[in-house]
Amino acid sequence: MNNVPHYCETGDLHAATNELRGIRHQLHQHPELAYDEHQTASLVASKLESWGFQVTTGVGKTGVVGTLKFGDSPRSIGIRADMDALPITEETGLSYASRLHGKMHACGHDGHTTMLLGAAKYLGATGNFSGTVHLYFQPAEEKGYDSGARSMIEDGLFERFPCDAVFGMHNHPGVEQGTFIFRSGPFMSAGDKVTITIKGVGGHAARPHLTVDPVVVAASIVMAIQTIVARNIDPAEAAVITVGSIQSGFANNVIPDTATLQLSVRSFSASVRERLKERIVALAQAQAHSYGATAMIDYVMGYPVVVNHDEETAFAIAVAQELVGVERVIEHADRVMASEDFAFMLQERPGCFLRLGNGIGGEVGEGGCMVHNPNYDFNDSNLPVGAAFWARLTERYLGR
Structure with missing residues (x-):
């Protein structure tokens, strides 16, 4: 040496x-x-x-x-x-x-x-x-x-x-x-990837009452998710939820059938990591249900x-x-x-x-x-x- x-x-x-x-x-x-x-x-x-x-x-x-x-x-x-x-x-x-x-x-x-x-x-x-x-x-x-x-x-x-x-x-x-x-x-931090696929009912933009608009559902889910870190996680802990992608539709006069959200979720604690998963899944499904839509969630536990x-x-x-x-x-x-x-x-x-x-x-x-x-x-x-x-x-x- x-x-x-x-x-x-x-x-x-x-x-x-x-x-x-x-x-x-x-x-x-x-x-x-x-x-x-x-x-x-x-x-x-x-x-x-x-x-x-x-x-x-x-x-x-x-x-x-x-x-x-x-x-x-x-x-x-x-x-x-x-x-x-x-x-x-x-x-x-x-x-x-x-x-x-x-x-x-x-x-x-x-x-x-x-x-x-x-x-x-x-x-x-x-x-x-x-x-x-x-x-x-x-x-x-x-x-x-x-x-x-x-x-x-x-x-x-x-x-x-x-x-x-x-x-x-x-x-x-x-x-x-x-x-x-x-x-x-x-x-x-640990890093997890979440894909939320919202299934609604598509139709003409001028007849929204005959549809279940997945774009509105997606917007509602995004806003609801922003409360998780602020209201469900101990302020002394660290956590981040980022919605990095929203994809839906292709024309201004068409209400699409589906919308897809992609999330990045970060945390340091195993208990916080599980709590984030629990709340993301529950909120996404509840928000979708409240509009008459469904939400399918692919939650991938990524890097520790x-x-x-x-x-x-x-x-x-x-x-x-x-x-x-x-x-x-x-x-x-x-x-x-x-x-x-x-x-x-x-x-x-x-x-x-x-x-x-x-x-x-x-x-x-x-x-x-x-x-x-x-x-x-x-x-x-x-x-x-x-x-x-x-x-x-x-x-x-x-x-x-």
Whole structure:
């Protein structure tokens, strides 16, 4: 552990910045959605093989695992990066903008993948550790259900590529670039997906009395649902219900037969999660019934709460402080209402999921634009910092 490599003296892998930027921009130009990350997986596998990793493809459908072993220690570490993009049309105007209409790396997974590849190249070249490192390049984090993490686990991830601890990272717009963000215990919320299909009776817009208008029912359900967090959940608890989609009809003079609502539901407590489900189902059905319609509800329990383990979080904090200084590390951040399927991995192995400030500016390239936005872009200044963190974390965890 006292054998400090050269990059530790400079703080990060700045010498690799141009190469990492090139990889990231290539990934950004060719975004692929969940379980369609074939070109991305091929690039990752090719890079890893060229750097001396043993590579396994097709893990959890399109996942890639790179394995590197030095020395004779039985210790092992797993590090995960997500690879998939989002169904969003990019509006950044950047020279390396997505070449595929309707697909975009609007959450920074191109950056996450590149940071881990940067660490992989360094570790393969130096071998300054004793033990085994498994790099998990995961598909389908954005799926919301049937996720890549779960698919890899069900495909025997931790039996085939076992680790003593597992770590993951996500960029965080709105916080100064290069700032590491941690929280032990519950850190990111559970996320569930709900589809409510309202069945009414369609007809002519001029004869509404002969119909059961599902649009009116949908509007009523939306308004009723807004009372759940305010009136059915303890104010000391955290919960969010968002109606992200309302779809019904096709013409102004036609009352449609059906309407569909899609909801995103977030929570931190198991009891709150169940209460939200109970009230959403009850209110939707009651509102529909009151208008003479019916409501069919498909309630998908998605990602669980991201719960970081104390020991692994403390270890990761120490590594970050060593790398960038205490002043650029937030040890006990606020909880985040977004969800993350890395939670499934933390249910299987001890570990830590951390976040890395992407910037606070609102302009393209400054990193402050919120994720899942057509103007978002990963901050390239984080590429050498994140890569160095993963490299140093591995060296410290598997220190000789």
